[in-house]
Amino acid sequence: MDLSKNLKEVLEEIEDAKSKSRFNRDVKLIAVSKTHPVEMIKEISDLGIKDFGENKVQELTSKIDEVQDVDFHMIGNLQTNKVKYIYDKVKLIHSLDRIKLAKEINKRAANDNIKVDCLVQINIGNEDTKSGIKYEETEDFISKLVDFKNINIKGLMAIAPNTSDEDLIRNCFKKMNDMFEKIGSKSYDNVEMKYLSMGMSNDFKIAIEEGSNMVRIGSKIFGKRNYN
Numbered sequence: 001m002d003l004s005k006n007l008k009e010v011l012e013e014i015e016d017a018k019s020k021s022r023f024n025r026d027v028k029l030i031a032v033s034k035t036h037p038v039e040m041i042k043e044i045s046d047l048g049i050k051d052f053g054e055n056k057v058q059e060l061t062s063k064i065d066e067v068q069d070v071d072f073h074m075i076g077n078l079q080t081n082k083v084k085y086i087y088d089k090v091k092l093i094h095s096l097d098r099i100k101l102a103k104e105i106n107k108r109a110a111n112d113n114i115k116v117d118c119l120v121q122i123n124i125g126n127e128d129t130k131s132g133i134k135y136e137e138t139e140d141f142i143s144k145l146v147d148f149k150n151i152n153i154k155g156l157m158a159i160a161p162n163t164s165d166e167d168l169i170r171n172c173f174k175k176m177n178d179m180f181e182k183i184g185s186k187s188y189d190n191v192e193m194k195y196l197s198m199g200m201s202n203d204f205k206i207a208i209e210e211g212s213n214m215v216r217i218g219s220k221i222f223g224k225r226n227y228n
């Protein structure tokens, strides 16, 4: 596995997609290191990428202890009872999708007098198998989050349906960008539409063309995973 070659290709494809996009947004790469060993994270870090995505709390905390000078992002479904292990250790939680979860994050953060940056996850394909709030409920949900003074909402996150139908995927990303801009045009306390986190190995080029400024790429950098 030549990680440096994989990374170079991904970075080139990101640049190519940016040049085709009508949005002039900088794109942040989150290297999704879930299931892969810390040695691979260190190798990618040495190549200049400092943001890593993980989806399991236990794996995340053990990696945080083992790798210095990088930022970890929680991109997976987060159980309320596991918030305590990560709320003050991650750069960004991409998967805020319930008031109950917001309450717990806020409580912990308030105790420590810190702010925790989160993205609101939207179930853009309206799939039973995926987490996230309903697209139609986004504004309502965000208006309720302003009560949580120790959470900063930094944007939106979505996972597109796993399909070969590119039009459908593109349409999902378009809708996400519409919402990103709509909410961004309003002023809520503690809410800033800074990051639109969408695009994975199979669809990040379409995502960037449609306005994504944060892509979460795993297998294209680290290779295939044996599980999830």
Ligand SMILES: *Cc1c(COP(=O)(O)O)cnc(C)c1O
Pocket (backbone or CB within 6 Å): 032, 034, 055, 075, 076, 159, 200, 201, 202, 216, 217, 218, 219, 220, 228
């Ligand atoms: C695993 C995962 C990714 C990366 O998926 P790849 O297809 O390997 O790029 C991105 N986002 C989330 C939320 C994930 O769980």
